[in-house]
Amino acid sequence: RAVTARDIGLDKLFDADGGDEGGKKPEVLVIEERQSSFDSLVRPMRREFSVSRGEDPQAGVFTAVEGDFDCIFVASRYENFDALRVCSQLRSLDRTRFVPVILVADADDDELVGRALELGVNDYIVRPADPNELIARLRTQVRRKRYHDGLRANIAQSIELAVIDGLTGLYNRRYLETHLETLVARARSRERNLSLLITDIDRFKTVNDTYGHDAGDDVLREFARRLRDNVRGMDLACRYGGEEFVIVMPDTSAEVAADIGERLREQIERDAFLVANGADSLPVTVSVGVATLSRDGDEDARALVKRADEALYEAKAAGRNRVVS
Numbered sequence: 085r086a087v088t089a090r091d092i093g094l095d096k097l098f099d100a101d102g103g104d105e106g107g108k109k110p111e112v113l114v115i116e117e118r119q120s121s122f123d124s125l126v127r128p129m130r131r132e133f134s135v136s137r138g139e140d141p142q143a144g145v146f147t148a149v150e151g152d153f154d155c156i157f158v159a160s161r162y163e164n165f166d167a168l169r170v171c172s173q174l175r176s177l178d179r180t181r182f183v184p185v186i187l188v189a190d191a192d193d194d195e196l197v198g199r200a201l202e203l204g205v206n207d208y209i210v211r212p213a214d215p216n217e218l219i220a221r222l223r224t225q226v227r228r229k230r231y232h233d234g235l236r237a238n239i240a241q242s243i244e245l246a247v248i249d250g251l252t253g254l255y256n257r258r259y260l261e262t263h264l265e266t267l268v269a270r271a272r273s274r275e276r277n278l279s280l281l282i283t284d285i286d287r288f289k290t291v292n293d294t295y296g297h298d299a300g301d302d303v304l305r306e307f308a309r310r311l312r313d314n315v316r317g318m319d320l321a322c323r324y325g326g327e328e329f330v331i332v333m334p335d336t337s338a339e340v341a342a343d344i345g346e347r348l349r350e351q352i353e354r355d356a357f358l359v360a361n362g363a364d365s366l367p368v369t370v371s372v373g374v375a376t377l378s379r380d381g382d383e384d385a386r387a388l389v390k391r392a393d394e395a396l397y398e399a400k401a402a403g404r405n406r407v408v409s
């Protein structure tokens with residue numbers, strides 16, 4: 085069955101509601117040097133928003149980066165600093181890039197307003213600001229910001245659901261298949277090694293039958309943890325199927341790959357697995373098939389996996405708990 089958008093949470097993607105974050109007052113930062121201007125601007129906000137002040141542009145940007153604001157007001161004039169620079173800093177810093185900015189302009193600031201909007205400022209108000217208009221514009225920006233925050237979180241979660249195996253936290257087969265072709269092409273064009281291990285836990289069905297499915301899940305999680313411990317950052321470890329895992333190792337020769345497989349096999353056999361249901365520790369062994377991309381010929385990702393799978397089959401046929409390359 086094909087994977088649908090619903091399976092990976094994509095159908096919820098646009099349900100972000102820009103909600104009220106548990107009734108917490110939205111956080112507003114006002115970067116304004118002049119105390120009286122600050123006071124009159126924020127007076128109408130106080131009831132509905134939690135207001136902080138940046139007493140000068142540099143302190144204001146610093147506070148913006150440190151904090152978690154829902155909207156930032158930038159005054160159009162500072163003693164020794166360009167308001168447009170404040171705006172462009174807020175737009176370019178990672179921590180504030182997605183926080184709405186409202187410019188607080190004076191009546192004759194038309195040109196400045198135009199340039200600020202071009203820099204990505206979201207809105208502006210002109211002093212003296214009508215309180216109702218000010219609050220309406222602020223609410224709009226906060227709502228929009230929270231909606232987009234929710235959207236970004238949903239997208240990140242959907243991507244994670246699409247490529248990460250929920251039980252073990254390793255990449256899933258879909259991710260492997262998407263990337264293996266690229267890794268193979270890269271290894272080939274750079275004339276580098278690429279090795280692949282397929283591991284399959286021996287008689288895993290017996291683990292389930294003897295200790296229960298939950299204990300089986302514990303073994304899979306622990307097995308995945310040990311796999312992760314045995315690979316480098318550049319290696320790709322994934323859950324290929326039920327109790328089958330694949331490790332792709334760039335820049336790794338056949339000899340080194342076989343050594344890594346053997347080291348893993350020994351460690352799995354040596355250290356019994358603890359399971360949560362108190363069935364104390366149970367012995368686990370694993371069979372491993374190794375294949376290394378041939379330097380000549382035009383073997384593709386699928387063929388490489390097939391060779392590793394055939395090696396694994398040989399390991400099983402030869403009695404299990406062994407590495408075949």
Ligand code: GH3
Pocket residue numbers: 251284285286287288289290292296297298299300301304325326327400404
């Ligand atoms: P062999 O040595 O030939 O690999 O024997 P085996 O029993 O490991 O092989 P088989 O492929 O017949 O059984 C794999 C078992 O893995 C069957 C299935 O119930 C179990 N399994 C697959 N996915 C999961 C899972 O997510 N959790 C648990 N607990 N068991 C799983």
Ligand code: MG
Pocket residue numbers: 284285326327328
């Ligand atoms: Mg299997």
Ligand code: MG
Pocket residue numbers: none
């Ligand atoms: Mg099997």
Ligand code: MG
Pocket residue numbers: 284285286287288289327
């Ligand atoms: Mg098995």
